[in-house]
Amino acid sequence: xxxxxxxxxxxxxxxxxxxKECTNTPTQLSSHTFRYALLSSxxxxxxxxxxxxxxxxxxxxxxxxxxxxxxxxxxxxxxxWAMMYKNLKSPLKSSGNFLKEVxxxxxxxxxxxxxxxxxxxxxEYLLMLDVDSLVWSFxxxxxxxxxxxxYGGWEAPNCxxxxxxxxxxxxxxxxxxxxxxxxILEKQMSAVVSALSxxxxxxxxxxxxxxxxxxFDRFEAIKPVWAPYYTIHKIxxxxxxxxxxxxxAQALKMVKWMVDYFYNRVRNVITNFSVERHYQxxxxxxxxxNDVLYKLFSITGDPKHLVLAHLFDKPCFLGLLAVQxxxxxRTRTEGEDVGGRLKTYQVSTPIHTSLSVIGAQMxxxxxxxxxxxxxxTFFMDIVNxxxxxxxxxxxxxxxxxxxxxLASTLxxxxxxxxxxxxxxKVSRHLFRWTKEMAYADYYERALTNGVLGIxxxxxxxxxxxxxxxxxxxxxxxxxxxxxxxxxxxxxxxGTGIExxxxxxxxxxxxxxxxxxxxxxxxxxxxxxxxKSGQIMINQKVDPVVSSDPYLRVTFTFSPNKGSSQASTLNxxxxxxxxxxxxxxxxxxxxxxxxxxxxxxxxNREWSSGDKLSLQLPISLxxxxxxxxxxxYASIQAILYGPYLLAxxxxxxxxxxxxxxxxxxxxxxxxxxxxxxxxxxxxxDSGNSTFVLTNSNQSITMEEHPKSGTDACLQATFRIVFNDxxxxxxxxxxDVIDKSVxxxxxxxxxxxxxxxGKDSSLAVTNSAADDGSSxxxxxxxxxxxxxxxxxxxxxxxxxYIYSGVNYKSGQSMKLSCKLGSSDPGFNxxxxxxxxxxxxxxxxxxxxxxxVQAILYGPCLLAGRATSDWDIKNVSADSLSEWITPxxxxxxxHLVTFSQRSRHCTSFWINSNxxxxxxxxxxxxxxxx
Ligand SMILES: [Zn+2]
Numbered sequence: 001x002x003x004x005x006x007x008x009x010x011x012x013x014x015x016x017x018x019x020k021e022c023t024n025t026p027t028q029l030s031s032h033t034f035r036y037a038l039l040s041s042x043x044x045x046x047x048x049x050x051x052x053x054x055x056x057x058x059x060x061x062x063x064x065x066x067x068x069x070x071x072x073x074x075x076x077x078x079x080x081w082a083m084m085y086k087n088l089k090s091p092l093k094s095s096g097n098f099l100k101e102v103x104x105x106x107x108x109x110x111x112x113x114x115x116x117x118x119x120x121x122x123x124e125y126l127l128m129l130d131v132d133s134l135v136w137s138f139x140x141x142x143x144x145x146x147x148x149x150x151y152g153g154w155e156a157p158n159c160x161x162x163x164x165x166x167x168x169x170x171x172x173x174x175x176x177x178x179x180x181x182x183x184i185l186e187k188q189m190s191a192v193v194s195a196l197s198x199x200x201x202x203x204x205x206x207x208x209x210x211x212x213x214x215x216f217d218r219f220e221a222i223k224p225v226w227a228p229y230y231t232i233h234k235i236x237x238x239x240x241x242x243x244x245x246x247x248x249a250q251a252l253k254m255v256k257w258m259v260d261y262f263y264n265r266v267r268n269v270i271t272n273f274s275v276e277r278h279y280q281x282x283x284x285x286x287x288x289x290n291d292v293l294y295k296l297f298s299i300t301g302d303p304k305h306l307v308l309a310h311l312f313d314k315p316c317f318l319g320l321l322a323v324q325x326x327x328x329x330r331t332r333t334e335g336e337d338v339g340g341r342l343k344t345y346q347v348s349t350p351i352h353t354s355l356s357v358i359g360a361q362m363x364x365x366x367x368x369x370x371x372x373x374x375x376x377t378f379f380m381d382i383v384n385x386x387x388x389x390x391x392x393x394x395x396x397x398x399x400x401x402x403x404x405x406l407a408s409t410l411x412x413x414x415x416x417x418x419x420x421x422x423x424x425k426v427s428r429h430l431f432r433w434t435k436e437m438a439y440a441d442y443y444e445r446a447l448t449n450g451v452l453g454i455x456x457x458x459x460x461x462x463x464x465x466x467x468x469x470x471x472x473x474x475x476x477x478x479x480x481x482x483x484x485x486x487x488x489x490x491x492x493x494g495t496g497i498e499x500x501x502x503x504x505x506x507x508x509x510x511x512x513x514x515x516x517x518x519x520x521x522x523x524x525x526x527x528x529x530x531k532s533g534q535i536m537i538n539q540k541v542d543p544v545v546s547s548d549p550y551l552r553v554t555f556t557f558s559p560n561k562g563s564s565q566a567s568t569l570n571x572x573x574x575x576x577x578x579x580x581x582x583x584x585x586x587x588x589x590x591x592x593x594x595x596x597x598x599x600x601x602x603n604r605e606w607s608s609g610d611k612l613s614l615q616l617p618i619s620l621x622x623x624x625x626x627x628x629x630x631x632y633a634s635i636q637a638i639l640y641g642p643y644l645l646a647x648x649x650x651x652x653x654x655x656x657x658x659x660x661x662x663x664x665x666x667x668x669x670x671x672x673x674x675x676x677x678x679x680x681x682x683x684d685s686g687n688s689t690f691v692l693t694n695s696n697q698s699i700t701m702e703e704h705p706k707s708g709t710d711a712c713l714q715a716t717f718r719i720v721f722n723d724x725x726x727x728x729x730x731x732x733x734d735v736i737d738k739s740v741x742x743x744x745x746x747x748x749x750x751x752x753x754x755x756g757k758d759s760s761l762a763v764t765n766s767a768a769d770d771g772s773s774x775x776x777x778x779x780x781x782x783x784x785x786x787x788x789x790x791x792x793x794x795x796x797x798x799y800i801y802s803g804v805n806y807k808s809g810q811s812m813k814l815s816c817k818l819g820s821s822d823p824g825f826n827x828x829x830x831x832x833x834x835x836x837x838x839x840x841x842x843x844x845x846x847x848x849x850v851q852a853i854l855y856g857p858c859l860l861a862g863r864a865t866s867d868w869d870i871k872n873v874s875a876d877s878l879s880e881w882i883t884p885x886x887x888x889x890x891x892h893l894v895t896f897s898q899r900s901r902h903c904t905s906f907w908i909n910s911n912x913x914x915x916x917x918x919x920x921x922x923x924x925x926x927x
Contacts, residue, residue, distance in 0.1 A: 030285070031398040032161075032491055033465075033479065035226050039160060051224040098365065099432040099509040099519060102528060104178035104245065107504035110525035110540065115503045118455055119179060122500030125460035126173055126185055128485065134169060135195040137162045137210035142199035152487035155210075160226035163210025166192070167234025168494030174238070174245035176501035186246065193242055193251050196235075200254055206261030208235065208254065220269050220281055229312075232262065233287035234494065240295060255296060263308050275311075282314055290314075290359030294366050309363070318360055321375045358422065361429040373433065380426050384442060389469050390623055390637030390644050392446025393420045407625050407632035412478040415467040418495035420450035428506055431521070437597045440521040441575050443506055447522075449644040451499050454492070461485040463496040471653040474710075507539075515603065517568040523553045523614075534563035535606055544641065546669035549619065551577070551641060555612040567606065570599040576641050577616040585613050620663045638667070648713070648746065670748075676728040677719045678745065679735075681788075681831035685806050691715040692800075692812065692831065694744040699752060699761040699812040701802055716745035717752070722774060732786060732833060735777045739793055742775065754792050754800075754814040761800065761812045770794060780830035781817070787830040799829040 028034050029050060038050055109116035132148030137157050139146045150157045155165050173189035176182065200208040207213050209232060218225040236258060242251035269278045293309030296302075357379045364372035386403030387394045393415030394400065401409050424446055431439035453475065456462040465480035476482050483493055508528050511517035516532045520539070528537045536558040544551060555569075571584075575597045584591040584600055587610060593600055602612065618641035625635040638645045647653075681692040682704060690701035693715045705711035719729050722739040729735055742752040750763050751773040764773075771794035780787025781799070790800040792814055801815035804824035817825055 033398060036154065036159070036161075039226060040158075096365075096368075099435065099511055101432070101505065102508045102510055102530070104175055104502060104504050105181075106529040106531065107179070107507065108527050109179070109504055110527070112543075113525040113541070114452065115524050115526075117458060118452055118500050119176075119503050121455055121458045121460050122172075122497060123176055123180060123182060123185065125485070126169070126176055126497060126501070127182075127188070128460060129169065129188075131188060131191045131195060133486070134166050134192055135199070138166070138196055138199045138208070141210055141212055142202040144199060144202055151489060153484075153489040154491070154493075155489040160211060160215065160228070161231055164231040164234045164491070165489040165494050166196075166210065167231065167236070167238040168498055170235070170238025170251075171241040172497035172501040174241040175498065175505075178245045179501060179504050189242065189246070190248065193239070193248055193254075196239075197250055197254055200257065206257040206259075208258050216265060219284055220265070220277075222277075222281060225284060227285040227287070229284075229286035229289050231287075232258070233289045233292055236292045236296075237288065240292060240299075243299075252299070256300065256302075259293070259296065259305060259308065263304055266308060266311055270311075278311065279315060282312070286312060286314075288359050291362050292359075294359060294362035298362075298366055306366075309359070313360060313363065318357075318375055321357070321360075321379055358425050358429070361426065364433075365429075376426060376430060380423075380430055380439075380442075383423065384438075386626055388626060389415060390625070390639065391415060391420075391449040391467065391469070392423070392442060393417070393450040393467055394423065395419050404626050404628040407627040407629065407635050410469045410471065410625075410635075412468040412470055412473050413466050414469040415450065416492060417450065417454045417464060417467055418492045420446050420467075421495035421499050424451070424499075424506075432509060435519070435599075437572065437575065437599075440572055441597075444522055444574065444642050445644075447506075448642050454496060455500065456482055463493060465490050465492045471647075472649075508537075511568075511570075515566050515568055517570060519570045519572070519599070521572045523551060523572075530567075533567040533606075534560040534565050535567065536560075537569075544618065544643070545672060546640070547672045549617060549640075549669075550581070551614070551616040551618055553614040553616075557606040557610050558608050559606055564605060566603060568601055568603040569612070570601045571614060573598055573600055574616070574642065576621070576639070577618065581615075581617040583613075583615045587611055620667055622663065638663075673727050674718060676730065677721075678716055679719055679729055679833050680715050680717065681790075681833055683802060683828075683831050685802075685804060685810075688808075690802075690806075690808065690810070692717070694746065694752075694763055695809075697747070697750075697763040699763070701806060701808070701810040701812065703808045713746045714744070718743040718745060718748075720751070732788065735788065735833070736779060738777050739774050740777055741773045754795070754798075756814065757795065757798060757816055758813055761814065775800070781826035782830040783826070784830065786832060788833050789829045789831070800831075801825070802828045804828050 029038075038047060041047065109119055111117075111120075130148060132146075133151050136146050136148060136150035137155070140150075140157065151165075153159070154161050156162065170189065170192065173185055173192075177186050177189065196208060200206065209215075209228070211228065211231075215225050215228040219228050236255055239251040239255045239258075242248040243255070266278060269281065289312035290309050293305055293312060297305040297309060357376055360372045361376040363369065364376065382403070383394055383400075387400050387406070389406065395414065395416050396409040396411070397413040398416050424443060427439045427442045427446070430436070431443065450467065454464050454467065456464075456476070462482050462484070464475060464478070464482060466478040467475055468478050480488075480490065483490060503524075504526060507520065507522045507524050507526055508530070509519040509521065510530075510532060511519065512532070516530075518528075518530060518533060518537075523541045524539070525541045526539050528539075530537055538556045538558075540554045540556075542552040573582075573594060573596050577596050579593060579595070582593050584593050586602065586604075591600065591602065600614075604610070620638060620640050622636040622638055624633060625637070627633075627635070638647075682689050683692075683701065684690075685701070689704040691704055693700050693702040693711070694717075695702070695714065702711060702715065705715055719735060720741040720743050721727070722741070744750060744752065744763055747763060750765055752775075753762055753764050753772040755762055755772065772792075774793030776791040776793055778789050778791055781789045792798045792800075795814065795816070797818050798814050798816040800812055802810055802812055803822065804827050815822075815825070815829070817829070822828065
């Protein structure tokens, strides 16, 4: 009842009086996760109940009416298609004075960059997708034969959203083709377009979808259906990208025919019912229909395409944004992908209007109507100032919550990743129009912290839906968790494969003028073949590490033959750096650097000997969460330059680390050399392999963990040398006969200690004077190659010991050889030292024949029907046995590289300022 009162008061305040509300379906239905669960449920009563109020209240177009005098549809025209057509079909003139994107065809990421690695992982996934499986439901719908099997998840033959991922695939593969020119991918994506074309031909009406057109009958009749235009938008956008990036003329033809079909459908709704009825049907999510139609119009100039685009601009939502209505900031909003599948809901009312901000932005680019520029700007400002986490991401369980109240939203279902994808598009448009640094800063933040981490390392096709923000939450542990290769295909998979296909985008933007200009807004190792500047630019960025707090970038140049053209480079000086220690040089000559948040402009006739270098200090800083309640002021993010640091601790999330002003007193870099001192110890027992593990500060043997798990961390120790001349542990010889201490990786500053003969081992706070933490590493007592035993430094002849034939959880103790009655003593005291649990290295002689074959830095993968045992190959005559395949077959070779892309970390110490700090937590960034 209270909610009702609030609703009435609000609606009066907002000036809509007693007129119809801008409203829509109950909020729950607008969550894709919920909709999928509902539609795949067997519980008919639940479904009936949930759909009972579907589109109960009609959409209000009074907000739109408030936009006079810009209003395009006069009331008397609303029911007349002919009049409407006449009024809508002529665009205003666009000013067109925007920064231009550079073609993905001309940008190449450098293989040393994490961005290239992410792109490569995605390329591998795209190549794993099968043409027949992708188009299975399209063929079924067209009544064609269906070889192969259909994919699962949201692409399954009974899912109403099926086909959406295929649209994303067409966009992703087109962009990936431009980014890599991978020929196999080109063949695959062309085969998908051809197969879809056959389906469209077979149906004969222009309609093309993986589900029957009956879903649109329901859509137009305002009956429950799951977002059919959302999926149609993906397919249109995908086909258009195939035309734009890969010159596929057939794809453009298909788009035009499809649009003819939907143009007729919308016209029929408006002529047979009313434009209101059409707008009412738009309450069911329609994705970025306006966006793709404006793009199509920019290619075809066909007024029909413009009219249809206008008809997908949603008055209900855009109207509110256009009048910068204060109540927007009281909305709950869900954001999703491409054309701006972002929806808003008022807190106290079940209001839903699907919005197409990105489409509105395209409208501004096409028509120049400044109203649509304001819509995008206002929208971005609201989201950026009141709804964004430190990652640049937004949303809670697919909705937006109260503005500046984010502290109580930190949970596992935060930041739907396709929302971040969308916000990047919005900010990219705004940067191109305004050159305002804030949009470039946002782009870097959201791409770095909200996109790069949604892949699981270098595993192709494993991505997340949500990026949890809850303290102590692993990003893989949310309702959806990690997706699978062929059985999830969530919305975020669609945008995920697009994100990682266009990482070369938005690094460089061009400015036309007397002398060509280039804006460089991201520092990512890459090269640009800058056509209008007639020059090849190479950008090289040193990997950022905690122990060297600078971003170092070097640009080198190769002008085209005969070119003698001056051009201007505008280099972004990010807001997160400071001038103290910043340098910019050109051929060792210093340049003055402007304040952070502006551009360093260098005009020059570039020559091949030129070298432009930037060195920008990176510092640690904290950032308060967007929450204006006093009691949450202490919830802070820790950032290192553009990187948000993630934390690992045994449970205490309350850091008493001093004031933000003295952050560097309490947070110190972990020396880079420590990365080379990490080891694990394993031992076989029965048929299993076990590893020495820190289990809540007692030491046990546990089953060999899967990589990427917490158990992996707990089984990793750092070798702390007593002798300062040693530092690296690259092989067994680096530790044999050395006195060492063992520091659990997950408890920095603590040490493994023995507590006396036949007593269990423990992990304690600091090195005791009695030498109980010192162990002498000796050759394995079992006499086998590659094993080690750990002898107590203070109790000679006593070793870390497990017994034999034990099970998981075996407690470890110190046991002395002399006096031991165990015949298996030597075996139980011998371990295999593993350098890195993720590396699968193995120093057992029986596995000596397991070999990798490398060609330069590239690990070669093998293909065989079943026999993995290659015989008669000796290492020194490798070239006799392995011969190059002719270049025509090179397309079939793939490379795999290291699992982790890049990590660097810090410690957080327990005390501030005093000399004797011991680290309690480690924080890190990893991709
Ligand atoms: Zn999503």
